[in-house]
Amino acid sequence: MDEREEFEAIVAEAGPEDRAFEAALRPRTLDELIGQERVREQLSLMLEAAVARGRTPDHVLLSGPPGLGKTTIAMIIAHQLSAPLRITSGPAIQHAGDLAAILSGVNEGDVLFIDEIHRMSRPAEELLYMAMEDFRVDVIVGKGPGATAIPLEIPPFTVVGATTRAGLLPSPLRDRFGFTAQLDYYGADELHRIVDRSSGLLDLEVTAEGGREIASRSRGTPRIANRLLRRVRDFAEVRAGGVVDHTVARDALALYEVDELGLDRLDRAVLDALCRSFGGGPVGVSTLAVAVGEERETVEELAEPFLVRLGFLARTPRGRVATPGAWRHLGLPVPAALDQLPLDDDPR
Numbered sequence: 001m002d003e004r005e006e007f008e009a010i011v012a013e014a015g016p017e018d019r020a021f022e023a024a025l026r027p028r029t030l031d032e033l034i035g036q037e038r039v040r041e042q043l044s045l046m047l048e049a050a051v052a053r054g055r056t057p058d059h060v061l062l063s064g065p066p067g068l069g070k071t072t073i074a075m076i077i078a079h080q081l082s083a084p085l086r087i088t089s090g091p092a093i094q095h096a097g098d099l100a101a102i103l104s105g106v107n108e109g110d111v112l113f114i115d116e117i118h119r120m121s122r123p124a125e126e127l128l129y130m131a132m133e134d135f136r137v138d139v140i141v142g143k144g145p146g147a148t149a150i151p152l153e154i155p156p157f158t159v160v161g162a163t164t165r166a167g168l169l170p171s172p173l174r175d176r177f178g179f180t181a182q183l184d185y186y187g188a189d190e191l192h193r194i195v196d197r198s199s200g201l202l203d204l205e206v207t208a209e210g211g212r213e214i215a216s217r218s219r220g221t222p223r224i225a226n227r228l229l230r231r232v233r234d235f236a237e238v239r240a241g242g243v244v245d246h247t248v249a250r251d252a253l254a255l256y257e258v259d260e261l262g263l264d265r266l267d268r269a270v271l272d273a274l275c276r277s278f279g280g281g282p283v284g285v286s287t288l289a290v291a292v293g294e295e296r297e298t299v300e301e302l303a304e305p306f307l308v309r310l311g312f313l314a315r316t317p318r319g320r321v322a323t324p325g326a327w328r329h330l331g332l333p334v335p336a337a338l339d340q341l342p343l344d345d346d347p348r
């Protein structure tokens with residue numbers, strides 16, 4: 001892996017090795033799950049009640065940014081119910097027939113996890129909400145006047161849907177979920193506990209200061225905390241005798257270009273282009289993406305939410321704008337005119 005690929009593996013798509021690493025660190029029960037206290041307690045109650053009644057629990061919708069634990073929670077739900085977990089994703093369900101094929105294989109009590117549920121096609125969505133409500137769907141076979149509806153009975157099962165964009169789900173589908181949870185970014189203490197737990201599983205010695213340093217640069221996201229820990233472990237083993245203390249964590253993360261606030265190369269490239277090439281904006285996100293040589297989605301989904309959360313970037317009706325904090329973070333003088341721009345939550 002060259003440096004660029006390494007960097008992308010940290011912030012973006014996970015390769016097979018990353019997935020295996022993640023799987024090894026996944027909490028398996030609600031008790032092992034760190035943080036998300038309210039969601040944990042609510043889920044625990046709901047699952048316990050369902051088990052006591054001998055019924056399948058309500059359908060569950062989990063929403064929130066990538067890497068906060070949606071897949072982990074889906075796996076925990078199946079584990080707590082001692083039920084098999086079937087995994088699919090919205091992009092894999094483009095036709096109602098794709099979903100019908102999945103539903104015809106569902107057994108009583110199964111948990112069906114649909115990741116990126118907002119990316120299913122409309123006809124599949126309609127079939128899904130019928131299945132969720134009535135445990136029965138009509139599968140249309142053939143086309144035109146010769147088409148026939150074949151009823152398909154489905155035993156009671158539980159859908160766990162995950163989405164980064166709950167707002168994109170049509171309300172009839174959203175309403176079929178009896179339990180919805182919005183996952184929040186994790187605080188520094190929780191991330192520190194996650195780093196501690198992961199380093200324990202990896203048999204890696206991390207001092208309190210070393211753990212805190214990794215946690216504070218993890219952008220509120222357990223997946224990033226675990227990935228940074230992996231990079232720091234490599235560094236510690238090759239260059240520092242195997243123990244992760246404050247200096248080792250700081251030097252390793254500097255090498256991988258993750259700064260004190262958790263900004264990585266892409267975040268800084270976006271801020272840099274915004275301030276240096278476009279005078280701080282406003283500029284459209286597509287133009288910004290071209291300027292940093294990335295896809296619009298990459299900038300929108302990976303860099304922007306974090307920069308907005310840090311208060312470095314604002315979305316205005318006319319485009320993206322760098323805030324005074326962004327200029328300061330880059331070590332540049334803040335332009336005087338900046339204060340007068342109208343700010344708006346939704347630029348599109």
Ligand SMILES: Nc1ncnc2c1ncn2[C@@H]1O[C@H](COP(=O)(O)OP(=O)(O)OP(=O)(O)O)[C@@H](O)[C@H]1O
Nearest residue numbers: 022025026033034066067068069070071072222223
């Ligand atoms: N609350 C938590 N406590 C401990 N580890 C966690 C927690 N949440 C997530 N993790 C770890 O973070 C990694 C990513 O979690 P997960 O795959 O569940 O995220 P996700 O929200 O489903 O992300 P995506 O939507 O991108 O698939 C996993 O390795 C998991 O072990």
